Amino acid sequence: xxxxxxxxxxxxxxxxxxxxxxxxxxxxxxxxxxxxxxxxxxxxxxxxxxxxxxxxxxxxxxxxxxxxxxxxxxxxxxxxxxxxxxxxxxxxxxxxxxxxxxxxxxxxxxxxxxxxxxxxxxxxxxxxxxxxxxxxxxxxxxxxxxxxxxxxxxxxxxxxxxxxxxxxxxxxxxxxxxxxxxxxxxxxxxxxxxxxxxxxxxxxxxxxxxxxxxxxxxxxxxxxxxxxxxxxxxxxxxxxxxxxxxxxxxxxxxxxxxxxxxxxxxxxxxxxxxxxxxxxxxxxxxxxxxxxxxxxxxxxxxxxxxxxxxxxxxxxxxxxxxxxxxxxxxxxxxxxxxxxxxxxxxxxxxxxxxxxxxxxxxxxxxxxxxxxxxxxxxxxxxxxxxxxxxxxx
Amino acid sequence: xxxxxxxxxxxxxxxxxxxxxxxxxxxxxxxxxxxxxxxxxxxxxxxxxxxxxxxxxxxxxxxxxxxxxxxxxxxxxxxxxxxxxxxxxxxxxxxxxxxxxxxxxxxxxxxxxxxxxxxxxxxxxxxxxxxxxxxxxxxxxxxxxxxxxxxxxxxxxxxxxxxxxxxxxxxxxxxxxxxxxxxxxxxxxxxxxxxxxxxxxxxxxxxxxxxxxxxxxxxxxxxxxxxxxxxxxxxxxxx
Numbered sequence: 001x002x003x004x005x006x007x008x009x010x011x012x013x014x015x016x017x018x019x020x021x022x023x024x025x026x027x028x029x030x031x032x033x034x035x036x037x038x039x040x041x042x043x044x045x046x047x048x049x050x051x052x053x054x055x056x057x058x059x060x061x062x063x064x065x066x067x068x069x070x071x072x073x074x075x076x077x078x079x080x081x082x083x084x085x086x087x088x089x090x091x092x093x094x095x096x097x098x099x100x101x102x103x104x105x106x107x108x109x110x111x112x113x114x115x116x117x118x119x120x121x122x123x124x125x126x127x128x129x130x131x132x133x134x135x136x137x138x139x140x141x142x143x144x145x146x147x148x149x150x151x152x153x154x155x156x157x158x159x160x161x162x163x164x165x166x167x168x169x170x171x172x173x174x175x176x177x178x179x180x181x182x183x184x185x186x187x188x189x190x191x192x193x194x195x196x197x198x199x200x201x202x203x204x205x206x207x208x209x210x211x212x213x214x215x216x217x218x219x220x221x222x223x224x225x226x227x228x229x230x231x232x233x234x235x236x237x238x239x240x241x242x243x244x245x246x247x248x249x250x251x252x253x254x255x256x257x258x259x260x261x262x263x264x265x266x267x268x269x270x271x272x273x274x275x276x277x278x279x280x281x282x283x284x285x286x287x288x289x290x291x292x293x294x295x296x297x298x299x300x301x302x303x304x305x306x307x308x309x310x311x312x313x314x315x316x317x318x319x320x321x322x323x324x325x326x327x328x329x330x331x332x333x334x335x336x337x338x339x340x341x342x343x344x345x346x347x348x349x350x351x352x353x354x355x356x357x358x359x360x361x362x363x364x365x366x367x368x369x370x371x372x373x374x375x376x377x378x379x380x381x382x383x384x385x386x387x388x389x390x391x392x393x
Numbered sequence: 394x395x396x397x398x399x400x401x402x403x404x405x406x407x408x409x410x411x412x413x414x415x416x417x418x419x420x421x422x423x424x425x426x427x428x429x430x431x432x433x434x435x436x437x438x439x440x441x442x443x444x445x446x447x448x449x450x451x452x453x454x455x456x457x458x459x460x461x462x463x464x465x466x467x468x469x470x471x472x473x474x475x476x477x478x479x480x481x482x483x484x485x486x487x488x489x490x491x492x493x494x495x496x497x498x499x500x501x502x503x504x505x506x507x508x509x510x511x512x513x514x515x516x517x518x519x520x521x522x523x524x525x526x527x528x529x530x531x532x533x534x535x536x537x538x539x540x541x542x543x544x545x546x547x548x549x550x551x552x553x554x555x556x557x558x559x560x561x562x563x564x565x566x567x568x569x570x571x572x573x574x575x576x577x578x579x580x581x582x583x584x585x586x587x588x589x590x591x592x593x594x595x596x597x598x599x600x601x602x603x604x605x606x607x608x609x610x611x612x613x614x615x616x617x618x619x620x621x622x623x624x625x626x627x628x629x630x631x632x
Contacts, residue, residue, distance in 0.1 A: 021498035311484035
């Protein structure tokens, strides 16, 4: 090991010197790699935002186990089941409480512009709130008032003025299905691909807004488990107790999150499109780096042949090309990740989608960048074999 | 291995033939070459283009593998040598080419260091010291950190000589080292080569057309149509 370090330290960093000498080519290569990285980062960022924003509510659920219709597709297409299933669930040992959560998509009048836009409304038991959202849970009395809702300040659309008004304490009213409703408060979640805007209200307000909906038709059953009971075990007993008629199934919150992600990744084109976009970014990177490295190898053919004549082995020259590839990967990655973080902020400001850079993604992308440059280097070195020292005389 | 008379010979070539191409296109370019060069001797090889001079040089340098006959360099048989053996054999030699073939991304001193680095046993400081010393000797002590593009043709060729000689090789092979230079720089380059080689006891085999530099040779051999014509002892050098 020490011998290797000593050898590396006495080695002339030929790859680096070669890259440094031709600044124009170095810049081209670095911007190409940064570009490929940005492409991949954007695709992965948006894909992740899709998954993250669509499971934001799931992760805030105040429940250990959820009960959903076996026909459920995703959060906004849950299908409903009968409320008596919740009462039956109470029979299962270990179940502390079983509450109904009602979900429906509706068009409301944007309080700021007066335009009709779609919004997701959720009705929860005001005594045992469905979500862990402090702004809502500290002011549950507000939604006990008739026709009063909480509004998501992270909603996508022109709501800035309305939000400012509410922040100042003024009353903002609007209409849903010809009912006048009051926006009584704000909370912060953010838009998802499924819904641009979100409202939370009490179950009785929900049923008032949708007279066609019956209190007996529940979207999601929220079950809390008594302490001392194993969640997995209670879940299995619930399935055994309720599963006979095959209209509902119990799953843990983690399973519900996976269920949602699988739906978006497999059943909607978005998941596939962004996955494909990531691969394209990778291929673009390989092509750009290959172009740069193979031009570089071609330019130095006579010099490499001279080195071979001096007694350098092929492996030494391969090492030079890979040295270049790795230097390019590392240097190109830095602007790539920096610009991507900036773009994430820009895009998330513009679309209210949660784009952010987890370090795991940055590390994965660094590995991908090195792999990308490595592949390009491996292709570029094929030409090295043809550097014939006998040709230079 | 028993000692024999070969130990005084740097290069010993016997009955060497060489052909290019395969099958129908096979063309023999060297016929029955016999040449012995003692250690420390400076031999110039002349002859018209296409006579096979450069082929001899590449065979001696281990840049091509010898096909038939015997080719011993410093006692080691290169006829039928493996690729690995050829690479090792190249490290005993210093090469000076018609074009300087310096690496353009490396400064003069870095280029010279590459001649030492191939051996893999010099420390960094040792390489820098030796490279600076030899550049001083070829008169480029002021130009250590110049890139090749900022050096004149003669200066570049002198860097190339420094690179070839820095590791004190036993044999120096030069192919038309003065062809791209004007009379004065050509003369300087050859004088430096001769001086350094004599100091270090190097054997030099040089191919050239340049009549102006023949006087540095101990011996001149002439090639014609793939055959070695005659060995002339150089009168002026002998005198």
